[in-house]
Amino acid sequence: MGKIRVAFQGVQGAHTSTAIEKAFPDQNVDPIPFSTYEQAFEAVENKDCDYAVIPMENSLQGSIHSNYFLLARKFLYIVKEVHVPIHYSLIGLPDAKIEEISLVITHPGALSVCQGYLDEMPGKPAIETVYDSAGCVEMLLNFSNPETAMIGSKAIADFHQLTVLDDNIEDEPNNVTRYNVIAREPINPGSEGKTTLVFTTHHKPGALLNAMKVFAERQIDLTKIESRPLPDQPFEYMFYADIDGPVSDPKVSEALEELENYHAPWMRILGSYISIKD
Structure with missing residues (x-):
């Protein structure tokens, strides 16, 4: 049996990677990254991928309205939903020291739930916001400065061989995102659906x-x-x-x-x- 091709927006190691693992346990999956959610939807529409895994709602920040709108206007279907607890780490280059961090790169969603932690950091670092975790990783690696850090999942640090400077830095620990698995055809999930x-x-x-x-x-x-x-x-x-x-x-x-x-x-x-x- 060939690999299941799963489209997602972002970069390997972000929370969507955890959602993919949870949605397809013990299966031969080939995660395919895309720059935008619409591209991930279109990959399923065009049969370039079998499924897409898309975040739809966060327990603290509410619905991701643009993704609901995409789902409404595409002739695709939800076939599974997984809940993923969201935890964030402060991530730096291998030689980074937390007390020397002067700039933190983050996407707006992570910033909103880690603001309290950042306010208490010893160096009072400047904050630079980018669109997503992929942008955070790219900027951190391009800067190549041990005084720069980013906010992301621990899995991102592991995947890109970066250093976790501090873990579980979110202000609210009960933070969960609902991800939908999107396919071309609907299913019958049985009585528990x-x-x-x-x-x-x-x-x-x-x-x-x-x-x-x-x-x-x-x-x-x-x-x-x-x-x-x-x-x-x-x-x-x-x-x-x-x-x-x-x-x-x-x-x-x-x-x-x-x-x-x-x-x-x-x-x-x-x-x-x-x-x-x-």
Whole structure:
């Protein structure tokens, strides 16, 4: 059997690498890095990769809205979800000393959860923000300065033979990111699955309430709902929702059929899948 080609955004060793390992345990996987999330989606669309592993929501910072939008407009499906605890390290070159660090490179997400630690560093280093962990690694290696450090996962340090100057530097230890595994075809995950959908409602009083009743009346748990602007219709919105139960469950199927027929001018099922939290 050939390798499973898995697209992801970023660099080897970042938290997405942990998500890939968790999503495909003990399998022969070939992780393929891309510069942007859209390129990772397109690699699956174009059959250059079998799957993409994409971060969708962080427990502290909320949803990654651009990735939800990509999923809504691509004809791809969620086939699995994994939860990855997020821990950060202060990483430097092999000869770096923490008390001599004068510049720390980080991406905005890491900065927001490590700001307290940085404020307490002895040298009060300057902060340089870049787009992602790949940019942090590239800048650290290009600077080749032992007084420069970056924030990233311990696995990044191991992969690039860098030095961990301090570990678990995040201000809030209970930090988890949900990653979705994206594929070209939907699956039936069995009775333990959940379903994600996106839909619009009519513009009239009670429209969203009536849409949600299709789940409440059937005792289907709505575990998430979030509104996002429609890009081509200013100040109009679409709704992303997670519900307990797969599309193959007759109760869920009936609720979705009623939603589409009576309450949602537009709806798309983004997938039914198993969520792996441990």
